[in-house]
Amino acid sequence: MKIYLVGGSVRDYFLGKIPKDLDFVVLDCKEEEFLKKFPQAKKVGKVKSVFYIGRDEYTLSSYENIEQDLEHRDLTINSLAKQEDGKLIAHPLALNDLEKKILRPVKRQNFLDDPLRVFRAARFWAELPEFILSEELVETCRYVVQQKDIWEKISPERIGQELCKALKSKRPGNFLAFLENVRGFEFWFEELKQASQIPAGPRPYHKSSVLGHTIRLMNELAGDFWAVWMAFCHDLGKIFTSPDLYPHHYGHEQKGIKVVLALTKRLKLSHKMALAGKLASLYHMQAGNYNDLRPGTKVRLLKNIEYFLDPFFKLIFADSKKDYLAQAKKDLEIIKQVKLPTKFQGLGPKSGEILLSLQGSALKNANKNCAKTS
Incomplete structure (x- = not known):
């Protein structure tokens, strides 16, 4: 039995980060032998031999050696392994790409074998925005997204997981920017295919497309998962606007609900995410004029968005540059005192x-x- 620390756990060491969880690859070992040595290990899944010991993941590899295993990984910067004695084994370009901050695929076939890696690459760029995208990565992902027959290989939950990780990242808008670059909205994010061609609204309030505006807000709100997600959802209804009405988007608040519910259902996202996205779409325009609302309208608004009050009004500030959060909190307390x-x-x-x-x-x-x- 040979155990190697692999992937992001090793990469983060070189980037000066402390990994939250550790990933290991185990060679020359069967499940029975592994469980005998680590009886506390818990198996997950049915296809691959993957075990958890606490928060650390152990994958029993079928490859003959660690070099073969590394050849089948997604990006060169993740094609790293450490032996138990500390010796480093790396893809020939791994250390160079870490130093020069380049996201590069190990090889195209790995992405064809597991097309989820397109979305993983998008998420990595959101987590590592200081890295540049290599031409090989962009070309590889563009090629993969054109192979329509392979998309059924991906479970929707896995794409939803990559999206959620991106929403927690340093520059979450990069997830969408990457997919736009590689033409990767097809199928899983089909509603966004034309978003870069639709004006976000009339000048001087908006100077970019619906997609550009959404990406900007997501990046401004980085660090708050729910605010970023609500930014993702708030203008989705604009994709249904007739081009004859551009740059205006009358009634896009209601139209966005349909898109949010379709997207969250498709990606198997939580009911809580569906609700937050729906509220962001439905109420962001109304809340943008909070001080002008009638008292009864304020009451209905605050009661509806109470659970997401902070992230919702962070979105409103990013969208309109009007800061109503403190006032909304005071108003909500007044409402709660009425019996x-x-x-x-x-x-x-x-x-x-x-x-x-x-x-x-x-x-x-x-x-x-x-x-x-x-």
Whole structure:
């Protein structure tokens, strides 16, 4: 049995990062032998022999040696391994590409064998935005995305996982920028195919395409998963606008809900992500004029987006440069303090209407008092 530390765990060492999880490859070993040495190991999946010991992953490789294993990896910077004695084994270009910060494929066939690697490459560029894309990587991914028959090899959950990792990255918009570059929106992100050709809106409010605007906001909001995801979703409805109406996008808030729900269903994303995306699409235009809203409208808005209040208003600030978060928090606290009197309880929908009216009145009075003292 030979055990090697591999991939990102070794790469991160050279980049001065501390890896959260460690990945190992085990050669010359059968499952029974591995479990005998590591009885605490938990097997995952049914096809490959992959085990977890705590958070560390161990893959039992069928290759004859570690050099063969490294030849079948995605990028040269991930084609690295360390023996138990610390000796480094690397792809001939791995250290050069790490030093010069280049994302380069090991070989095209590896991407054809596992087309998910197109989306992994997109995610790596989001995580490592200081790296440049090699011509070989762009050409390889463009070639792979043209092979329509291989897309069924990928499970939607795996693409969803790559997207979610990108949303947590240093420059999340690079995920979309990469896919646009390699023409990779086909099939899994089909709604975005024309997004780079659609104006985001009338000048001077918007100077780029729907895709460019979305990428910019995602990058501005990096570090907040939910804000980045809501930025991804907020303008998806604009892809349904008739070209005759450009650069305006009347009613895109409602239209975006359909796209968000289709996308989250296709990629098997969580119900929470579907809800957050739906709310971002539906309410971002309304919230962009928060101070001008009627008290009752504010109450409905705040109650609907309460769970995502912080990331939602971060999106609004990135989108409109209007900072309403502090005021929205104050207003929400006022709303929460209003209780429905006993005599109005148990009246069905009418009870809800009365509570809404009372909350709106409380908000109106509080804002009046605030205006008098300011």
